[in-house]
Amino acid sequence: MSTIRAIRGMNDILPDETPHWRRLEQVVCRLLNSYGYGEIRLPLVEHTELFKRSIGEVTDIVEKEMYSFDDRNGESLTLRPEGTAGCVRAAIQQGLLTVPQRLWYAGPMFRYERPQKGRQRQFHQIGVEALGVASVEMDAELILLCARLWRRLGLAGSVELQINSIGSSAARRAYRAALVEYLSAHRAALDEDSQRRLDSNPLRILDSKNPDTQALLDAAPVLADYLDAEARDDFDRLRELLTAAGVAFVVNPRLVRGLDYYNKTVFEFVTERLGAQGTVCAGGRYDNLVEQLGGKSTPAVGFAMGMERLVLLMLETGAAGDAAPAQADVYAVAVGEDAHREALVAVEAVRDSLPGLAIVQHTGGGSFKSQLKRADKSGASVALIWGEDEVRAQSVTVKFLRDGAGQGDKTGQRSVPRDQLEATLRAAFAD
RNA sequence: GUGGCCGUAGCUCAUCAGGUAGAGCACUGGAUUGUGACUCCGGAGGUGGCGGGUUCGAGACCCGUCGGCCACCCCA
Numbered sequence: 001m002s003t004i005r006a007i008r009g010m011n012d013i014l015p016d017e018t019p020h021w022r023r024l025e026q027v028v029c030r031l032l033n034s035y036g037y038g039e040i041r042l043p044l045v046e047h048t049e050l051f052k053r054s055i056g057e058v059t060d061i062v063e064k065e066m067y068s069f070d071d072r073n074g075e076s077l078t079l080r081p082e083g084t085a086g087c088v089r090a091a092i093q094q095g096l097l098t099v100p101q102r103l104w105y106a107g108p109m110f111r112y113e114r115p116q117k118g119r120q121r122q123f124h125q126i127g128v129e130a131l132g133v134a135s136v137e138m139d140a141e142l143i144l145l146c147a148r149l150w151r152r153l154g155l156a157g158s159v160e161l162q163i164n165s166i167g168s169s170a171a172r173r174a175y176r177a178a179l180v181e182y183l184s185a186h187r188a189a190l191d192e193d194s195q196r197r198l199d200s201n202p203l204r205i206l207d208s209k210n211p212d213t214q215a216l217l218d219a220a221p222v223l224a225d226y227l228d229a230e231a232r233d234d235f236d237r238l239r240e241l242l243t244a245a246g247v248a249f250v251v252n253p254r255l256v257r258g259l260d261y262y263n264k265t266v267f268e269f270v271t272e273r274l275g276a277q278g279t280v281c282a283g284g285r286y287d288n289l290v291e292q293l294g295g296k297s298t299p300a301v302g303f304a305m306g307m308e309r310l311v312l313l314m315l316e317t318g319a320a321g322d323a324a325p326a327q328a329d330v331y332a333v334a335v336g337e338d339a340h341r342e343a344l345v346a347v348e349a350v351r352d353s354l355p356g357l358a359i360v361q362h363t364g365g366g367s368f369k370s371q372l373k374r375a376d377k378s379g380a381s382v383a384l385i386w387g388e389d390e391v392r393a394q395s396v397t398v399k400f401l402r403d404g405a406g407q408g409d410k411t412g413q414r415s416v417p418r419d420q421l422e423a424t425l426r427a428a429f430a431d
Numbered sequence: 432g433u434g435g436c437c438g439u440a441g442c443u444c445a446u447c448a449g450g451u452a453g454a455g456c457a458c459u460g461g462a463u464u465g466u467g468a469c470u471c472c473g474g475a476g477g478u479g480g481c482g483g484g485u486u487c488g489a490g491a492c493c494c495g496u497c498g499g500c501c502a503c504c505c506c507a
Contacts, residue, residue, distance in 0.1 A: 005498080008498080008499090059505095060504080060505050060506085061505080061506080064432085064505095065505075065506095082506095082507085109507080111505085111506080113504090113505065113506080114432080114433090114502095114503090114504085114505090115499090115500085116500075116501060116502070116503095117500080117501065117502090118506095118507085119505085119506075119507085123507070124507090125507055126507095127507095193503080193504065204505090209503080209504095258505070258506060259506095268507095275501075275502085276501085276502060276503085277506075277507080279506070279507060280507070281507070282506080282507060283507095303507095304507055305507065306506085306507030307507085308507085309507065310507090333466085335465070367465080367466090368465045368466050368467095369463080369465085369466065369467075370459090370460095370467095371466085371467090372465095372466050372467040372468095373466095373467055373468085374467085375466090375467060376467040376468055377467085377468090383466085383467075385465080385466075387465055387466095388465085389465080397465090397466090399466070399467085401467065401468080402468095413466080
């Protein structure tokens with residue numbers, strides 16, 4: 001019989017790692033609350049059309065990376081490859097756009113890509129979207145919020161902020177034409193991938209990893225020269241605000257976006273420590289998307305973080321700390337049917353009065369020896385033991401498993417009358 | 432989709448001119464007829480990813496295939 005394995009690129013996250021995920025989620029959730037962002041929960045599946053219209057028909061994501069399928073009624077649905085489209089769709093549909101909205105969400109996204117370090121087919125993002133505010137102060141707020149998040153997570157020293165402005169779509173169109181004209185004249189000098197991009201997505205050539213291509217770009221037209229006045233003013237103002245707030249940044253004039261809906265401000269937080277997939281958080285302004293999806297014209301800006309990458313980075317840098325998987329405080333051992341019954345009842349009573357204690361009740365029988373072995377492995381500092389003697393005497397044996405010098409009465413073991421169990425445990429876990 | 436490296440016990444890995452498998456950890460039993468961690472002794476666990484080829488003989492060599500990792504591409 002062959003075993004069934006997980007889908008390639010869709011990974012299990014085991015109890016070793018989930019505490020780090022939980023910490024990340026908790027820190028993010030608290031931080032976003034403190035900035036006035038509300039959580040929104042969105043479907044994993046949307047009409048395929050939503051992503052075609054938002055991300056762009058000719059992007060790689062839409063052309064070859066989406067998990068699309070026909071529903072039973074024949075319409076094409078898609079597992080969301082990113083969160084912004086669904087969030088904007090919901091904001092329009094639910095009438096949230098009458099006032100500025102600060103929203104966030106977290107969850108799995110799906111892209112059919114070749115897995116590698118920091119990249120899988122089911123991955124998890126936390127997305128933040130601010131809808132209805134055109135002013136660049138909103139862009140700054142989001143970046144400041146990110147910077148604070150890195151500080152809270154202990155990652156501030158591990159990431160670098162890169163910013164750029166890609167201007168209005170008209171400005172970009174003009175620049176694209178100039179860039180294509182320049183690069184076409186040097187077509188032969190371009191690497192194979194960039195030659196292909198010359199037709200499909202010329203701006204993407206700017207962040208090519210090929211050194212020869214990068215060298216060729218040194219003499220190419222510069223995006224900044226093509227920016228409209230408004231975009232240029234906003235970008236100046238953004239730099240002023242970030243500087244005033246003490247947030248370090250690098251202007252990367254070749255920073256562009258893979259998704260079509262972005263304009264003006266774009267930004268990324270990148271790290272050197274994760275190999276090739278160094279972008280840990282990326283976003284920008286998308287003032288035309290709401291209208292493109294059928295809503296009334298509404299400016300917007302947002303970003304998304306890759307949770308796998310952040311957890312990796314936390315582990316890599318030691319910022320993850322020693323968050324341990326859930327461990328027991330108390331392990332209950334019982335041998336014999338009567339003892340099991342006594343133990344069950346007593347442990348449930350303790351759960352009522354001391355709800356904060358993690359108590360594992362041994363199941364599956366076995367000798368005192370094997371059960372105590374389990375107790376030790378569980379990490380519990382106290383074992384409660386029931387056997388024939390305890391049943392007869394209406395008592396329980398309390399055994400301290402983590403004896404230490406100076407622990408006073410928290411060493412060895414002793415017999416405690418059944419009705420004093422709760423008080424004994426309360427004292428044992430007082431600190 | 433392309434390329435490189437790699438698939439031996441649950442995990443981490445050995446072995447060998449090609450002569451039909453071994454360690455540590457984990458699991459389990461005992462030394463201790465009601466007591467863990469340390470120690471000692473024992474046990475279980477592998478159709479060597481799968482299929483084909485070369486060979487008297489293949490886990491080792493060759494081909495194919497599937498899977499893993501990393502990189503390209505793409506992107507969070």
